[in-house]
Amino acid sequence: MNENAPATFQLPEQMSTLAPQVDWIYYFIFWLSVVMFVGIVSAMVFFAWKYRERPGHKAEPTGHNMTLEIGWTIAPVFVLVFMFHKGFEGYLNLSVAPANSMIVKVNAKQWAWEFVYPNGGSSDELHVPVHQPIKLVMDSADVIHSFYVPALRVKRDVVPGMFSMVWFEATHVGHDDIFCAEYCGGRSTGPGGTELPYAPSDDPLHPYIAGQATGHWSMHSMLYVESKEDFDKFLKSIGDPCDAYVNAGKDCPLKVAADQGAKLAQSKGCVACHTTTGARLVGPSWKGIFGKQESTDKGGVSVDEAYIKESILDPNAKIVTGYQGVMPTFRGQISDAELDEITAYIKSLKD
Ligand code: HEC
Ligand SMILES: [Cu+2]
Known part of the structure; x- marks a missing residue:
């Protein structure tokens, strides 16, 4: 189950160890629905034709069929329990990060993502090494956001006042979009409109929040999966998070x-x-x-x-x-x- 597929007609590229599992249950439900749809509609059309009104045929009520009733109640229960089991298994997998995970702290706010790495440095785009479990510890400064990367098949709400957690392991070098999948408000600009919750900041570490984003739609970022060497270079480049402040003559x-x-x-x-x-x-x-x-x-x-x-x-x-x-x-x-x-x-x- 660990062969990662490229994008298909229905689903984007798979970039995480989790993706094949998610796609398996997606296709299972999809094909089950196709089979049920074709079966039910065919039977319906067939019976509508078979029992159509025509001269010489009288309508006969069929009454109650206990075996049928029990059959089509029990059979779907098995299918539903199986689907629940698969879904819950995936949910648990997503919730329990491997012990050797690298922790990245995620700060969400209207309307930007910030990623803080183990060396204390931070960036507004997420860089991770390939083949390394990454544990995201996520927190929101204002309203509910949702961290979503389609190719990882990872989506989890980021809620103010608590930490939510999700993890993934990228399977190959590449990149994908990071979206906020929770409608998290927008800026009202008309005369008498509400104020932007964050005044443009002169914070050298977070220039990207500086008032240029105006709503949920703009809460977009990028995931870069890199080789270990490239990632180490990246970590060096963001350096000591205090440097930017010290250089600007401020307290960190x-x-x-x-x-x-x-x-x-x-x-x-x-x-x-x-x-x-x-x-x-x-x-x-x-x-x-x-x-x-x-x-x-x-x-x-x-x-x-x-x-x-x-x-x-x-x-x-x-x-x-x-x-x-x-x-x-x-x-x-x-x-x-x-x-x-x-x-x-x-x-x-x-x-
Ligand atoms: C009466 C003694 C005592 C006081 C006072 C105390 N702690 Fe602890 N703390 C412990 C003991 C004993 C443990 C280990 C047992 C446990 O996990 O509860 C611990 C565990 C911890 C841990 C987990 C450490 C680890 O290695 O996993 C943290 C963090 C912590 N304390 C923070 C604090 C902070 C912050 C304060 C002050 C606000 C504080 N503690 C006050 C006795 C104390
Ligand atoms: Cu958001």
């Missing part, structure tokens, strides 16, 4: 957030149980944990934004192997902005 917001997070770790008392040096206290050290695999009582997890948030608000959801579930919850005592700052701090604690 990431650094400011991380510094703020360091202060919070003190004032909220995290440092009583966590070090940043690699040394173990009551809880594990934060040094170098971001992006790593952590083993917990619920199995292996990769440490990403969503896991850190969960660890702080719901510490007992997953307990790190070798530690006690003694961390208190900070739900209600820590704002969303503070969570982001602590996350930025933990991210900055590289090995």
Whole structure:
């Protein structure tokens, strides 16, 4: 099932390991519908002709046929359960990223995509290495968006106030469009019209948001699948995300957030149980944990934004192997902005 087909009359090119599975169930449903349609319409036409009104024939009511009724109720149930099973299998596959996935953070907002890579750099187009599972951790700054790449057969909603996750592994070098598949508003321009939610920014990292996009239709980007070498070159080219700010003579917001997070770790008392040096206290050290695999009582997890948030608000959801579930919850005592700052701090604690 891993042969990737080029575009067909009905479907675009396959570019991910998942695509053949999605297309299989698509064609199964399509051909089942064709067979049912031809069968039902033929029978209908045949019987309409067979029992047509003609001299010498009287209409005879047929009554109830129990065997038939039960037959055409049970048979479709099997087909539906099979289709549900296939669909659910695909959904689960899409939801559970392999342990060796590279994490890319996706920020959606009206009307742009931003992709943040493991080295901290960001871009408005998604570059990924071929044959490498990519886990997208997605978040929206405003309304619901939906990340959609046809050739990957991947589509998932991006919802404000939570992280949604999807993963894929590209099978060959190439490119495809990234669309927003959720109607996410537009700019009203007429006299007295509503204001654009984002004023043009002088943020050197996000010049593309600078007021040139005007609606859902413009929330378009590109996916580039590259060889490992090309991808490494790309990563180098976006470099340290702070460079652009430093060059513009400004404070780097990431650094400011991380510094703020360091202060919070003190004032909220995290440092009583966590070090940043690699040394173990009551809880594990934060040094170098971001992006790593952590083993917990619920199995292996990769440490990403969503896991850190969960660890702080719901510490007992997953307990790190070798530690006690003694961390208190900070739900209600820590704002969303503070969570982001602590996350930025933990991210900055590289090995
Ligand atoms: C009373 C001690 C204690 C305090 C205070 C505490 N923690 Fe923890 N924390 C733990 C322990 C023990 C674990 C490991 C067990 C678990 O997963 O719950 C842990 C786990 C974590 C993890 C997951 C680490 C990993 O390696 O997977 C994060 C992230 C975390 N804490 C963040 C925080 C933050 C942020 C604060 C302050 C707002 C904080 N903790 C305060 C004891 C504490
Ligand atoms: Cu959108």
